[in-house]
Amino acid sequence: MPGGTKDPIPRGAAIRTSDHAQFETTRARLRARRVQHPFTGVSSLGLDVEAIVEACQAYEPLLRAGEAFSHQTAALLLGAPLPSRMSAAQPLHVMSPGVTRARTTGTVGHRSSGSFPVVLRFGLPVVSPEATWLHLAGALRREDLTAVGDFLVTGSPFGRSREPAFTTLPQLAATLHRSPRCRGARAARWALEQIRVGPASRMETLLRLVIVAAGLPEPVIGHPVAVGRGLMLHPDLAYPDLRIAIECEGGDHREARRWEHDIERRELFEDAGWRVIRVTRHALFDEPERLIERIRRVRLARSAP
Incomplete structure (x- = not known):
């Protein structure tokens, strides 16, 4: 600390203010500007109370x-x-x-x-x-x-x-x-x-439920797809009999490296004879009817002799 001032309580810790003597400090020192008081009767130092774990750590003494x-x-x-x-x-x-x-x-x-x-x-x-x-x-x-x-x-x-x-x-x-x-x-x-075992995100669950609510068959979660070169991919949802893969595109998919990975992943599916339907958050939450119609069209096209 500047000037060699010792912290009144350990950094990253929270205590009951009334327990100050156990930490060899005083109430006056706990009124220092750098000391937090996230809850009545609690003093803390260096905790981010906007983060769930540290907010709970701040309350733990109570x-x-x-x-x-x-x-x-x-x-x-x-x-x-x-x-x-x-x-x-x-x-x-x-x-x-x-x-x-x-x-x-x-x-x-x-x-x-x-x-x-x-x-x-x-x-x-x-x-x-x-x-x-x-x-x-x-x-x-x-x-x-x-x-x-x-x-x-x-x-x-x-x-x-x-x-x-x-x-x-x-x-x-x-x-x-x-x-x-x-x-x-x-x-x-x-x-x-x-409830099913397998979904990796809230979006995947909600997409599956929207598909089923529309009267379509329930898609398979994480079906293994051999795409050559010894690689096995697992689409978020799939209709294996029709070789249809349904992939959720969350916000993190806009990151450059992830975007490039998604392009390669789609090409691998398509080279293996699969049709890929990519679903954005906008499609799922703002235009679910159009999304369902798109899935219906792809299913119909893949079902045609």
Whole structure:
């Protein structure tokens, strides 16, 4: 620090302001300009409270025994795909086990009638993936609840590998069975019928659901396609009998290297005799009827003798 001034608390840490003596500092030093006060009664240093993990780390000193992060906060900590309206780090959702719910400014408190299963994520207590999914049933439309379910039973992309699945479809079903009249139970029952292992993104799930809702056959997720030179590609969705590959084009596909990769990928499919349908976010979310008509036309053309 400039002038050799020691930080009043460890950088990247949060403490209860009332516990200042344990850190050999004083309340006066915790009023320094560089010290953050993200929640009432909390002092922190060097945390980005706009990021979900660090926002939860900032609140952690206020967690009481048995409490855990829940609802969309738990979903974000797990990495689950949520609509943009629910992607902000705050307010934080906190579940309490049969005690007074959290009431701190910047939080939404929830109360359980008893204890509930908790897992650790980034060292933070989070309600179980199954409970998180069921909590979201009352806040998400059923298609987005399906996307979260797909993510939980598939596992999350992590670097160059994929983290293991967080749960299974039977475990989700068992959680709903124990709370058949919970908020959003109807949406949860519908989503259980639609959840599949394999989708790599929310967009892929929503595209599959739009296709099925239009009365078209359900496409196969990640079907293996041999494209020569010993290469095996896996289109996002496919109609293998008609050799139709359906590929989602998210925002990251505009990056130059990814764009070049997508061109080569499409050529490999076409050289192997496959027809590729590329689906943009605009086509899916703004003009789904035109998208479905395009898929119908391609299916009809590929079905012709």
